Amino acid sequence: MSIDQNQLRLLPSIDELLQSSGGAGLIAQYSRGMTLRAIRAALAQARLDIFNGSTCPSSEQLLAAAEQTLQQVMQPHLRSVINATGVIINTNLGRSPLSQEALQAVQQVAGGYSNLEYDVEAGKRGSRHTHVTALLRELTGAEAALVTNNNAAAVLLALSTLAMGREVIISRGQLVEIGGGFRVPDVMRQSGCLLVEVGTTNRTRVSDYEAALSERSAVLLTVHPSNFVISGFTESTPVAALAELAHRHNLPVMDDLGSGCLLDSAQYGLAHEPMPQESLAAGADVVCFSGDKLLGGPQAGILVGKAEILERIAKNPLMRAMRIDKMTLAALEATLRHYQRDEAAQHIPIWHMIAARPERIASRAARWAHKLQAQGIAARTQRGESTVGGGSLPGETLPTTLLAIDAAGVSPSLDDLARQLRMRNIPIITRILRDTLLLDPRTVLEEQDKEVVLGLIEVLGDGVK
Structure with a gap:
């Protein structure tokens, strides 16, 4: 194919486009550097089109192409849908949207300084966890509470604290994949604990846990299979039975609920989702759950349970790497306030x-x-x-x-x-x-x-x- 050199010669120079009124407008809106790159891209595309038999575009068309490129470049990558x-x-669309009150709380805290780790009354350093611990204790009946940046972090942190180098006993039917290719057994191994599987995929009795107990046992772990259902010939061990066994051997029970629901889902025509307060009442020593699932708040990992155990977890050096930030704390506190005021169904979007x-x-x-x-x-x-x-x-x-x-x-x-x-x-x-x-x-x-x-x-x- 012969190339029309005359068409190529008709293309304006970069300087001509930059110095035009249209170019000046783009520079004022986007900066000279960005406009320069967009014009170069428009000219490169024009040359390619001419090589393929097209005619030379006008300066206005080139500037329009550059503007379209700039608009695409400036479009936020993470945006509302x-x-x-x-x-x-x-999950792919960001899980739970926040309430208006939670959004306002984030804006208020993020737009300036805050008392994130400052005790205003005492006039000295405080703990960031105090902003939500009292609320979580009130709503779940727990002795103590702690928050991390997500539930997988909460599980990792708790197991690292309670069972590093020792055995954690769990039912085979609860070795779930939590999404994105991440699996509970892998998270457990990263904590440094030794995984001991008991029972079968569809049936695990309290006697299976008891048979696996040894001097190396550290935790009896139960994981709520919140993203799949096994039906038919099944049997699982209730938290109360597991707690009775564990406490006879001076061991803690940890319950990973995953979703974490503070309302009775059955009242909305759904199956009953296990609740943190129920697990604690049944004898669990540590319960962890997510903030951005059925709680309807921001991404967070929430731990509630016995004060002595939560104090140990809080002192784990990994806590620093997994700590929650001020914006998440603000949104979480505002979300929990809805439950405190019995207005969750009216104010929390999900x-x-x-x-x-x-x-x-x-x-x-x-x-x-x-x-x-x-x-x-x-x-x-x-x-x-x-x-x-x-x-x-x-x-x-x-x-x-x-x-x-x-x-x-x-x-x-x-x-x-x-x-x-x-x-x-x-x-x-x-x-x-x-x-x-x-x-x-x-x-x-x-x-x-x-x-x-x-x-x-x-x-x-x-x-x-």
């Missing part, structure tokens, strides 16, 4: 979603469909199911009403439409099932309803068959 998947605690009335969800879905139909888009509603997600309450669903857009009514394809919705400035994350694009209002914040409809009209308006 609209979760229309129907998965309430969506519980507001779980508790949402079916007729309210149906009304929102119908309103979306009506507005789309008015634009000539073949949208309808259908019954469906929402899931809790986040490795919590596996197999449990909540009835919902979905907005549905069938493949027969759009062009070119549902996969392409789903991608276009994801690529918006405010991405809308949907799901596709049986040739139908589905959006669940349950997981869409109500203030996002207008943006959902607008996004669908933008993307689907030109694709209606």
Whole structure:
């Protein structure tokens, strides 16, 4: 292919573009260095296009290409999305959204100095944990509490303190993978303890734990299998029975609940999720759970239990590497206050979603469909199911009403439409099932309803068959 050298000669120089009024505007908005790199990229692409037979673009077109590049570069990489998947605690989408009160607490603390590790009354250094320990003791009935940056850290820290170089006894049926390829046995080994598996995948009795006891035993560990269900011919050992055995041999029981639920999930039509306060009442010495799952707060690892044990864990040198930061503490305290005031279902987003009335969800879905139909888009509603997600309450669903857009009514394809919705400035994350694009209002914040409809009209308006 012959290259039209005349077309290449028509390309303006970098300086010409920089010194133009359009270039000056970009420099004022983005800086000279960034504008220079974007213009170079635009010119390089123009040369490639000319080599492939295109004509020389105008200066205005080159500057427009540079501006588009700059806009893409300046787009925050971590940003807000609209979760229309129907998965309430969506791990890939950041798990639990925070309440307005938690957001305000973070802004207030992060925007200036704070009493993070300062005792205002005594006028001397304090502990960062004091901001939430009293609340956690009140809500769970524990003697003491401690917080880390996530639940895996809490497990690692506790086992490192209580069982380094010694044996931890656990049921084979509880050696779970917690997501992202991380497995409980691997976390346990990193703590320096020796793993002793007892029982079978589906049945483990208290006698199995007792048979494994030795002078090297340090902890009896139970892990709640919160992201899968084993049904049928099964048997597990209750915490109370495990505690009775452990305490007869002067050993502690540690219960890793994973999700950590301070409300009775059964009152919302779900299976009962084990609660920290129940585990402690049954005799567990240490209970750990997450802050950003069913608690509905920020990512954190929470330990509650016996004061003597928690004091030992707090002194572990690893505590420094796993400590919680001020912004997380602010959000966690504000979240716990909702439970203290018995307002979790009204103020914590995930519980507001779980508790949402079916007729309210149906009304929102119908309103979306009506507005789309008015634009000539073949949208309808259908019954469906929402899931809790986040490795919590596996197999449990909540009835919902979905907005549905069938493949027969759009062009070119549902996969392409789903991608276009994801690529918006405010991405809308949907799901596709049986040739139908589905959006669940349950997981869409109500203030996002207008943006959902607008996004669908933008993307689907030109694709209606």
